[in-house]
Amino acid sequence: EITKEQRALMKAIVDAYNRHQIPQDVAKKLLQEQYSPEENFLLLTEMATSQVQVLVEFTKNIPGFVSLDREDQIALLKGSAVEAMFLRSAQVFSRKMPSGHTDVLEERIRKSGMPEEFMTPMFNFYKSIGELHMVQEEQAILTAITILTPDRPYVKDHQAVERLQESMLVVLRKLCVLQHPQELQYFARLLGRLTELRTLSHYHAEMLTSWRMNDHKFTPLLCEIWDVQ
Numbered sequence: 001e002i003t004k005e006q007r008a009l010m011k012a013i014v015d016a017y018n019r020h021q022i023p024q025d026v027a028k029k030l031l032q033e034q035y036s037p038e039e040n041f042l043l044l045t046e047m048a049t050s051q052v053q054v055l056v057e058f059t060k061n062i063p064g065f066v067s068l069d070r071e072d073q074i075a076l077l078k079g080s081a082v083e084a085m086f087l088r089s090a091q092v093f094s095r096k097m098p099s100g101h102t103d104v105l106e107e108r109i110r111k112s113g114m115p116e117e118f119m120t121p122m123f124n125f126y127k128s129i130g131e132l133h134m135v136q137e138e139q140a141i142l143t144a145i146t147i148l149t150p151d152r153p154y155v156k157d158h159q160a161v162e163r164l165q166e167s168m169l170v171v172l173r174k175l176c177v178l179q180h181p182q183e184l185q186y187f188a189r190l191l192g193r194l195t196e197l198r199t200l201s202h203y204h205a206e207m208l209t210s211w212r213m214n215d216h217k218f219t220p221l222l223c224e225i226w227d228v229q
């Protein structure tokens with residue numbers, strides 16, 4: 001019972017999601033470089049910077065996004081970047097990566113000078129995403145829904161964003177019923193992850209402050225999207 005235009009919307013989002021990925025040479029760096037806290041932080045910064053570039057390209061391909069008010073487009077990207085990167089990096093964790101890859105990302109995150117109290121909620125989130133066994137379409141649409149969240153700071157035209165998010169929520173709900181017929185509450189569980197993402201985003205803001213305290217440097221793109229420095 002997915003309509004023609006809903007299928008078109010889903011295809012556009014999934015194609016954009018697959019088209020825009022971190023370049024393999026950047027992703028592979030996770031495996032190659034050394035393991036000092038400084039090295040890990042630098043690598044993670046490079047991954048995040050590359051991921052933000054990928055995220056911007058993906059977002060521009062979400063049907064209707066570029067027709068939104070320009071300033072709202074920026075507000076949505078800044079407000080959702082961390083959450084979208086949690087979703088994206090979570091998929092890396094849950095993907096059956098070639099042996100040793102997955103824990104490489106975990107290893108580097110654990111040894112990057114990140115405050116201890118942030119680790120538990122972060123890795124619990126990664127585990128809870130992995131347990132959902134989301135199909136690619138669900139991952140792509142859930143990321144688009146996260147980006148098109150109307151109540152981000154400084155968004156002016158709530159209505160316009162809500163309309164776009166609404167149409168994607170309808171598609172996601174139908175997709176969940178089709179892909180996970182046994183699990184009646186699967187869609188609700190997916191949306192529950194978005195709540196968890198908000199909490200992680202608040203933790204992340206504190207983490208950035210503590211990183212800046214012991215003068216970790218970020219790239220210009222990260223400074224801009226996270227309003228630091």
Ligand SMILES: CC(C)c1onc(-c2c(Cl)cccc2Cl)c1COc1ccc(-c2ccc3c(C(=O)O)c[nH]c3c2)cc1
Pocket residue numbers: 021022027030041044045046047048051081082085086088089092105109218222
């Ligand atoms: C500035 C740095 C230190 C930082 O601050 N907060 C976070 C941070 C952390 Cl530590 C966790 C979650 C979110 C953020 Cl922003 C980070 C690091 O962020 C990232 C972002 C994204 C990846 C990431 C994505 C995709 C893939 C991928 C694939 O697609 O094939 C293969 N390898 C991937 C790696 C890793 C780390």
